[in-house]
Amino acid sequence: MKALLFLTLLLSSIYANKTDFSVIVHKPFDAALFDITEDYDRTITAVGFSKEYKPNSNTQKSYTNAFDYLASVSQQYGSQMHILKVDNKANIILSKISNFTKFNEAVAVVKTPTNGYFIGGYTMDGSLLIVKLDANANLIFTKTFGTKNYDRMNNLILMSDGGVLAVGSSITSRSQHDSLFETGLGNNDIYITRFSKDGHKLWSKKYGTQNDDIGIDAVEARDGSIIVVSTSSYNKNRDVSFMRLTENGNRVWLKIYKHSIENEETIVPRKIIRLRDNNFVVSLSQYNQKRKEHIRLVKFDLYQNILIDKEIFTTYPSTLNDIKEFSDGTLIGVGYVKDIHNTDGLAMVLDSNLLMLNQEHYGEENYDVFNAVTILHNSQVAVAGIHTNNDSQESNMWITKLNKDASMSQISAHIGNFHLRLKELFKDEIAQNLLTIKEDLSINLTHESLYFEVGTYKLTTKQKRFLKAFSNKLLKFLSANQAYINTLEISGHTSSEWGTNNFEETYLKNEKLSLERSFATLSYIFKTQDKSKQILLTKIVKGSGESYKNRMMLNDKEDKAMSRRVSFKILLK
Numbered sequence: 001m002k003a004l005l006f007l008t009l010l011l012s013s014i015y016a017n018k019t020d021f022s023v024i025v026h027k028p029f030d031a032a033l034f035d036i037t038e039d040y041d042r043t044i045t046a047v048g049f050s051k052e053y054k055p056n057s058n059t060q061k062s063y064t065n066a067f068d069y070l071a072s073v074s075q076q077y078g079s080q081m082h083i084l085k086v087d088n089k090a091n092i093i094l095s096k097i098s099n100f101t102k103f104n105e106a107v108a109v110v111k112t113p114t115n116g117y118f119i120g121g122y123t124m125d126g127s128l129l130i131v132k133l134d135a136n137a138n139l140i141f142t143k144t145f146g147t148k149n150y151d152r153m154n155n156l157i158l159m160s161d162g163g164v165l166a167v168g169s170s171i172t173s174r175s176q177h178d179s180l181f182e183t184g185l186g187n188n189d190i191y192i193t194r195f196s197k198d199g200h201k202l203w204s205k206k207y208g209t210q211n212d213d214i215g216i217d218a219v220e221a222r223d224g225s226i227i228v229v230s231t232s233s234y235n236k237n238r239d240v241s242f243m244r245l246t247e248n249g250n251r252v253w254l255k256i257y258k259h260s261i262e263n264e265e266t267i268v269p270r271k272i273i274r275l276r277d278n279n280f281v282v283s284l285s286q287y288n289q290k291r292k293e294h295i296r297l298v299k300f301d302l303y304q305n306i307l308i309d310k311e312i313f314t315t316y317p318s319t320l321n322d323i324k325e326f327s328d329g330t331l332i333g334v335g336y337v338k339d340i341h342n343t344d345g346l347a348m349v350l351d352s353n354l355l356m357l358n359q360e361h362y363g364e365e366n367y368d369v370f371n372a373v374t375i376l377h378n379s380q381v382a383v384a385g386i387h388t389n390n391d392s393q394e395s396n397m398w399i400t401k402l403n404k405d406a407s408m409s410q411i412s413a414h415i416g417n418f419h420l421r422l423k424e425l426f427k428d429e430i431a432q433n434l435l436t437i438k439e440d441l442s443i444n445l446t447h448e449s450l451y452f453e454v455g456t457y458k459l460t461t462k463q464k465r466f467l468k469a470f471s472n473k474l475l476k477f478l479s480a481n482q483a484y485i486n487t488l489e490i491s492g493h494t495s496s497e498w499g500t501n502n503f504e505e506t507y508l509k510n511e512k513l514s515l516e517r518s519f520a521t522l523s524y525i526f527k528t529q530d531k532s533k534q535i536l537l538t539k540i541v542k543g544s545g546e547s548y549k550n551r552m553m554l555n556d557k558e559d560k561a562m563s564r565r566v567s568f569k570i571l572l573k
């Protein structure tokens with residue numbers, strides 16, 4: 001399987017490849033990340049746990065019984081919720097560990113409209129936790145809830161009203177004095193609780209059979225009802241159920257996938273999502289009689305109708321722990337792929353019919369797993385999981401960023417390197433005051449001979465002469481570095497006047513003119529390039545009209561001549 005090597009030491013505990021966007025955080029004992037989201041400032045936040053140490057307050061106490069001593073130190077090391085935030089240069093800008101009195105683990109993170117977070121998890125002694133944080137991860141409130149028995153949360157889902165839904169399981173009580181809610185039906189019951197955005201518990205209910213039932217995941221339908229996926233285990237069998245609930249938790253229907261006794265096949269649900277067409281896809285692991293697991297994806301509608309049931313067979317046993325849908329209907333799933341000696345993180349791209357288009361494996365010669373994926377604003381994806389170094393027995397927190405095709409994204413920290421290289425490439429033009437290059441890789445033309453006359457968009461002879469020499473240099477550079485290039489923007493600009501006082505007419509005519517300037521420049525550059533550069537341009541170029549939005553100001557006054565221009569900007573992957 002493909003191995004990804006981590007070469008450069010960023011800090012004493014953080015490693016990242018020189019080019020690949022991959023951050024690994026080493027902590028004492030095991031650590032892991034289970035969920036990930038994008039923040040409104042384009043940073044990435046993930047949650048999981050790391051192990052913390054509690055000093056023994058009875059260090060001076062003498063023990064005559066070894067078991068008494070072991071009991072006194074058994075709670076010194078344990079899990080605490082850990083929240084990590086990284087920027088687009090793969091730098092860790094926030095690393096925060098909870099200080100709850102009980103050891104606990106976080107399993108899910110969702111965004112709030114104010115750029116804060118809801119984090120869901122559970123304590124190691126069986127209570128459930130919901131934590132609300134502000135944008136800087138400062139605590140707003142904590143809710144501890146559940147039954148007096150052992151409870152476990154498997155996911156936390158953001159609802160359309162701004163609240164959250166906790167999905168998990170609860171051990172059944174056998175006390176005859178408990179109500180039916182507390183007593184339950186079997187060993188474990190599906191346990192679902194809904195909270196408002198302010199943390200008020202709206203309802204809490206159990207569902208299940210006389211078997212061992214566990215709630216795995218849920219999603220809100222467009223009409224406000226809730227689709228829950230769960231398991232029911234008995235003897236050596238395991239069934240999968242889909243259940244539709246009203247917004248108040250009342251069951252509408254139940255569909256069960258029975259364990260195949262004849263083929264000795266077992267299926268295990270991993271994740272359910274709602275698609276843009278308002279249908280649903282659930283990712284399952286299917287085990288054959290030899291206990292080899294492969295991926296199974298089922299698409300169904302709100303009324304229990306199965307639309308697609310697809311099994312995906314790969315060379316090695318594989319599973320998708322999480323899936324998300326892009327705006328064009330393709331999907332990306334992440335999980336793991338393993339052989340006898342090694343487990344790698346798996347990323348898989350699928351079309352809208354659930355056919356596999358591509359897959360990539362990431363990791364070293366040990367245990368690596370992708371647990372969660374989120375689609376970013378630029379159609380890249382961020383992934384959270386577990387990485388284990390070679391010859392190590394401790395797992396580490398892992399955040400990585402992939403492109404839409406599941407290839408590894410490059411660290412945008414290279415922008416500084418690109419800036420210096422572009423300045424060197426165009427040093428003569430900069431010296432002649434023909435252009436300037438900013439650190440964000442925007443290129444502005446600064447010589448008066450390169451501006452447009454009022455109301456015009458056709459290129460002059462001087463503009464064409466400059467653009468030919470400029471584009472030949474630039475496209476040769478972009479072609480040599482196209483693995484890092486996402487977009488070349490060519491933007492047209494205007495000054496703010498138009499000879500009319502009508503605001504609407506002024507803006508729209510300037511917008512049209514700025515588009516014409518962008519297109520005139522783009523088309524001239526395209527026509528002067530050879531076929532290979534033209535093919536490159538079809539992949540990266542983007543023309544846009546900015547009207548007078550970015551007019552040039554000098555001493556708080558508009559420089560109308562300088563405003564009538566085109567500009568360029570390079571966006572990296």
